[in-house]
Amino acid sequence: METLDTWQWQMANRITDISSLRNYVEISEQQAGEIAAAGARFRWAITPYYASLMDRKDVNCPIRMQAIPSILELQNYNGMQDPLQEETQSPTPGLIHRYPDRVALTVSSECAMYCRHCTRKRFVGQPVQRTTWQAIQAGIDYVTKAESIRDVLITGGDPFVLSDDRLERILRALRTIDHVEIIRFGTRTPCTMPQRITDQLCDMLAKYHPIWVNTHFNHPRELTEEAAKAADMLLRAGIPVGNQSVLLRGINDNLDTMKSLLHGLLKMRIRPYYLYQCDRIVGTEHFWTPLTTGLDLIDHLQGYTTGLAVPQFIVDSPMGKIPLNRSKLVELTDDHAVLRNYEGQTMTISCWVEPRLALLAI
Ligand code: SF4
Structure with a gap:
């Protein structure tokens, strides 16, 4: 018999409807309508394991926010289907x-x-x-x-x-x-x-x-x-x-x-x-x-x-x-560089390399 500890059980028992979701979190009638509307547009399914990490009462629970459809998914228009042009x-x-x-x-x-x-x-x-x-x-x-x-x-x-x-x-x-x-x-x-x-x-x-x-x-x-x-x-x-x-x-x-x-x-x-x-x-x-x-x-x-x-x-x-990061390189010449450390302090280091050694490095 499959148990909660197998992935097959988790997959077979994924939460895909409001009444099952109510075993894990409190959901008002209005929220239920919103979940159904957003879920009809973008597929949802949650493993019982992941649902068990949710806060029962807090709608801003970070686990809930990643998993439960939100009406906000239907209220924004600036996104693209495939912004990475895959x-x-x-x-x-x-x-x-x-x-x-x-x-x-x-x-x-x-x-x-x-x-x-x-x-x-x-x-x-x-x-x-x-x-x-x-x-x-x-x-x-x-x-x-x-x-x-x-x-x-x-x-x-x-x-x-x-x-x-x-x-x-x-x-x-x-x-x-x-x-x-x-x-x-x-x-x-x-x-x-x-x-x-x-x-x-x-x-x-x-x-x-x-x-x-x-x-x-x-x-x-x-x-x-x-x-x-x-x-x-x-x-x-x-x-x-x-x-x-x-x-x-x-x-x-x-x-x-x-x-x-x-x-x-x-x-x-x-x-x-x-x-x-x-x-x-x-x-x-x-x-x-x-x-x-x-x-x-x-x-x-x-x-x-x-x-x-x-x-x-x-x-x-x-x-x-x-x-991306904010550059720590403040200034760079052939001769020196000005660098900034994590606390904002700057220091200058020499970049000069003796020409014979520079050639060897190429
Ligand atoms: S982020 Fe990864 S795991 Fe989550 S829905 Fe997309 S592809 Fe699936």
């Missing part, structure tokens, strides 16, 4: 080739939970052609022919909602390609459904090293014992685990919350990797923050806490990811 950078359905040496292969349109801020809100939860085996094979064929590709990111939706067998079929095919050096997964399951990280999955993944995993925690309340166990299992299988957060208004756009998240991740041995400016996706405007919010956060982290805890602040774009 659809126009797809030589085969579901394969995104934006950078010279790497591709993203979307292998599933399903997720354990449908995050309200999702960049791929346009297709997650929808039955789309790009995630058929035929489409996945077309992507693998493309990678086989493109010898410049050394890095394949397997993404979705969430690839870890696929069975171990399906994932292994993809990995086995990719590992026949000599020029593919590393394979990365983007998955939110360690956060939304940590039961998915099983011994069987880890043993299977470890056969296809080097494998990397990037996951997606946004708030310290997501850093539970179950999540820590999932991360530990991946790490013990030799899989480095990084984290990509999205900066979300009302959820993690203040220093205390962000620090607590980043420090908690390090305690779980997950490396904070990216902090994304929220993409301009239709239905997500209520989460957007000014660019200065992210820049200020980085300013108050760098130097004030362990360097490993500080993610790169990223604005994503059709032209690629753009890391």
Whole structure:
């Protein structure tokens, strides 16, 4: 008999209606109508595990805000369906080739939970052609022919909602390609459904090293014992685990919350990797923050806490990811540079290199 501890149970018992949701949170009749309206436009489903982290009464609970449809999703008009223009950078359905040496292969349109801020809100939860085996094979064929590709990111939706067998079929095919050096997964399951990280999955993944995993925690309340166990299992299988957060208004756009998240991740041995400016996706405007919010956060982290805890602040774009911070380089000449430290103090260092040594360095 399946139990609460299996990912199959979690998937089969996802919350997709108001009456089930009421087992976890209080919902007024007006809120119920709003959830139904927004949920009809953008798919929703929440694992019982993730719902169990919600505050029963607080409508501003950061777990609730990420998972329960909000009427605000229907009240903003400035977002785009595909601001990163992924659809126009797809030589085969579901394969995104934006950078010279790497591709993203979307292998599933399903997720354990449908995050309200999702960049791929346009297709997650929808039955789309790009995630058929035929489409996945077309992507693998493309990678086989493109010898410049050394890095394949397997993404979705969430690839870890696929069975171990399906994932292994993809990995086995990719590992026949000599020029593919590393394979990365983007998955939110360690956060939304940590039961998915099983011994069987880890043993299977470890056969296809080097494998990397990037996951997606946004708030310290997501850093539970179950999540820590999932991360530990991946790490013990030799899989480095990084984290990509999205900066979300009302959820993690203040220093205390962000620090607590980043420090908690390090305690779980997950490396904070990216902090994304929220993409301009239709239905997500209520989460957007000014660019200065992210820049200020980085300013108050760098130097004030362990360097490993500080993610790169990223604005994503059709032209690629753009890391942003306020420059610490005040002045640069052939002879010297003026640098600013984290407390705002400046110092001058010499840049001059004896010409013979400079030539050797070229
Ligand atoms: S798990 Fe990832 S792809 Fe799926 S809805 Fe959340 S952010 Fe989007």
